[in-house]
Amino acid sequence: MSETPRNTTQSTPDHTGLEAQIDQWRGFVRRRRAIAAPDIEEMEDHLREQVADLNAGGLDDDEAFLVAVKRMGNLDDVSREFAREHSDRLWKQLVLFPDAPAGQAPGRGLGRFRDLAVLLSLAIAAGIALKILLANVTEETTLLLNGPFLVLPFLAGYLAWKRALPLRTASVLLAATAALALIVNLYPFDLGNPADPYPEPGMTVVLAGLHAPIVLWLLVGVVYAAGSWRSDARRMDYVRFTGELLVYLALIQLGGMLLVGLTAGVLSLVGVDFEPFIEDWLLPFALPGALMVAAWLVEAKKSVVENIAPVLARVFTPLAALMLLAMFVALLAGGPFDAVDRELLILMDAVLLLVLFLLLYSISARDPLAPPGIFDWLQLVLVGAALAVDAVALTAMLVRIAEFGFTANKVAALGLNLILLVHLAWAGRLTLGFVRGSRTFVATERWQTRYLPVYGVWALVVTVVFPPVFGFA
Incomplete structure (x- = not known):
């Protein structure tokens, strides 16, 4: 050669x-x-x-x-x-070192400093928007509905600038975000009795507040993929980005809480009340700022070193498998399914979502050409235990619906469990084929990424369709 x-x-x-x-x-x-x-x-x-x-x-x-x-x-x-x-x-x-043109020594360019300047400007803009909302709105449900619309679009704007997103794609995504924001604000939700110091809002507004950010996050994913959302590789990259972002965000928040606590403690000793500043100025700017800086850190690392989220997934996979097996035994021994508490069912859904995250991030860091190993068998055990728990949860939900009737939260939980059942069952089938040598690992990876939009569609249905169907109650 x-x-x-x-x-x-x-x-x-x-x-x-x-x-x-x-x-x-x-x-x-x-x-x-x-x-x-x-x-x-x-x-x-x-x-x-x-x-x-x-x-x-x-x-x-x-x-x-x-x-x-x-x-x-x-x-x-x-x-x-x-x-x-x-x-x-x-x-x-x-x-x-910042970006440098070809032939120029590293460290002399201004690329990364320019990125950071743009990102901090957008973070400040998000903080100002959030500050304006907090100054004019006191209802918690209204804050829950509008908060994500005042933060995530700025993150999407940074990613769009970073990837030079085509104007047509950006316009479509912006229009979709604006339409969703209008819908959740124009719907005549039941916000509870305003005379009550602790008003109880209707369930549909709570469901909309919880599911609208999921739709927004998938729209941010389209921006992250530079419009190529149909690409399996780009979707998996966004999965990696999300996992790393959550880890960095948690670390930044923990460090920020420690610094704020120490500062407040020192100032209190000299007679200075630091709490008004925290509530009025620090929180509105710190929350979006932490998200934006975490995103910048993930982007800067670019997967050159091993990601943190997959490492954590490998650590917690065996622990999660043991927890699911213990839950399954406890549910079977706990009596009839109609006696299962609603809060327990909600907790079980959260555990199943955790299992899904563990699978995604373990897959995202695995060598697709490596032969099956002990960890693949462990993941198969995890999927099997999750399916068993999901089957119990579905049975309990159907029993409660048959006894008490349909409500918005029950149907939302039932739909999520059915989606999880299909996702985990097919993932288990593909994983079993891989460890037995009849399938490639690529099939498992593609299934995980191609099924993700289903969650976005369901979140959109819960946000837009459920409120009028259930009378905005």
């Missing part, structure tokens, strides 16, 4: 840095004598395809190459060794 870089006739001067990095990678691979020249060519073609796909998603040449090499590390030992050997340099280039 010639030493001349391949495909250089299609390169432009702007890609000189990329070709130099591919040359370095190719030389590293060639030093492994066990790899034949045709295999190197195939690996390089795959690497270039990954880079081109990442370029299309908005990454520059340096970022695309580094992320592609890391992803190649999931496919072959040589690239894994290359990524490990250069991991320190890759991390510093991506996170510590």
